[in-house]
Amino acid sequence: MSILNALSVSRRPAAAFVVIGMFWGCFAAYVPVIKDQLGASDALFGTLLLGSATGLVSAMWLAPRADRILGARGMQVGAVALAVAWLLPGQVMNPWLFAVSMAFVGLCSGLLDVIMNARVSELEAKHNRPLMNVNHAMFSVAYVVGAVLVSFTREAGLPPMPVFAGFGVVALLMLPLMRMEVTYVAADEGYAGRYPLWPIALCGAIVLVAFMSEATVEAWSALHVERTLGGGAAEGALGPAMLGLTMAIGRFSGQAVAERMREVTILLGASVMAATGAVIAALAPTPVVAYVGFGVLGLGVSVIGPIGLALVGKLVAPHLRTEAISRTAVIGFSGFFFAPMLMGLMSEAFGLRMAFLGVAVLLLSAVPLAFLIKRQPLHRTNHA
Numbered sequence: 001m002s003i004l005n006a007l008s009v010s011r012r013p014a015a016a017f018v019v020i021g022m023f024w025g026c027f028a029a030y031v032p033v034i035k036d037q038l039g040a041s042d043a044l045f046g047t048l049l050l051g052s053a054t055g056l057v058s059a060m061w062l063a064p065r066a067d068r069i070l071g072a073r074g075m076q077v078g079a080v081a082l083a084v085a086w087l088l089p090g091q092v093m094n095p096w097l098f099a100v101s102m103a104f105v106g107l108c109s110g111l112l113d114v115i116m117n118a119r120v121s122e123l124e125a126k127h128n129r130p131l132m133n134v135n136h137a138m139f140s141v142a143y144v145v146g147a148v149l150v151s152f153t154r155e156a157g158l159p160p161m162p163v164f165a166g167f168g169v170v171a172l173l174m175l176p177l178m179r180m181e182v183t184y185v186a187a188d189e190g191y192a193g194r195y196p197l198w199p200i201a202l203c204g205a206i207v208l209v210a211f212m213s214e215a216t217v218e219a220w221s222a223l224h225v226e227r228t229l230g231g232g233a234a235e236g237a238l239g240p241a242m243l244g245l246t247m248a249i250g251r252f253s254g255q256a257v258a259e260r261m262r263e264v265t266i267l268l269g270a271s272v273m274a275a276t277g278a279v280i281a282a283l284a285p286t287p288v289v290a291y292v293g294f295g296v297l298g299l300g301v302s303v304i305g306p307i308g309l310a311l312v313g314k315l316v317a318p319h320l321r322t323e324a325i326s327r328t329a330v331i332g333f334s335g336f337f338f339a340p341m342l343m344g345l346m347s348e349a350f351g352l353r354m355a356f357l358g359v360a361v362l363l364l365s366a367v368p369l370a371f372l373i374k375r376q377p378l379h380r381t382n383h384a
Contacts, residue, residue, distance in 0.1 A: 025146025046344020055106025078112030090160025204331025274300025
């Protein structure tokens, strides 16, 4: 199946991926400005970012119930809430109010994230074809567009708030695309299967590795380029932009590869590639070499998270799919608890170079997890 055909089939959740991606790309490129506004050290800023993690994880537990209540308008409601939430962080000067505002952002982002991934998983089951990578690629495309646009707004001296408001208008214009009828699946008659804790735990750990690595590079790549390597504001913004661009390329490529190769094989190669990129970025002598590292890392890590979410949708019974994706996302997004804080502490103690080497070690931990997932049987009503 072609990439364009996959996008056509999943165009409604793809619009939601675009909304989330453009906001997080904007934030990543504005991190140095926001950090200066707050007057926060590396360790404190990393701790403050736990606010978004708190909101994200809270949303993962609430999302299945919200999904049932909101139905076809679930993605629309999530997008509106997210657009409103992003108006706050860029104009807050008090560190602890910033943490609270990021918790609200995390709550809204997490709600939309679970619902849109559940919609993609439903479409995968309905059409018996992989769709997760191409949708996550749309997140990456929007992420890089947001980051690149901010490289211009920062050079022009624009503060974060009006730029976030502009992206909010774009999100509101996309709302009609995000209405999608939901097919609720009842348990098979006589279903007596156990709750799928082990598949959720394994796939959640894979997503955790991916999201911790992504979150670390998104939040700290601009600072690494500007502070460690002496780059300017526009050069710093190109750090997260390079990550987003190569993640988009990797996910579009992963859409084609997923139709021809086993998921475990893809996970193994992607983990090693991403770890190599992290090492290049850590040891880079110039911003250009750092961009190469972020690019290689982005190509590798791009497919790890989507494959983890797609696999859990195949390993559980259909009536448990939304809940299983939500629980897997809880584990994955809990990485936002650890990544900013650990990166800030490592940066303050050893410097950003050592912190990025730590990301390489984290990515290699996905290798044994891939072999464990390989042993799990697919649910009989799903398709490989």
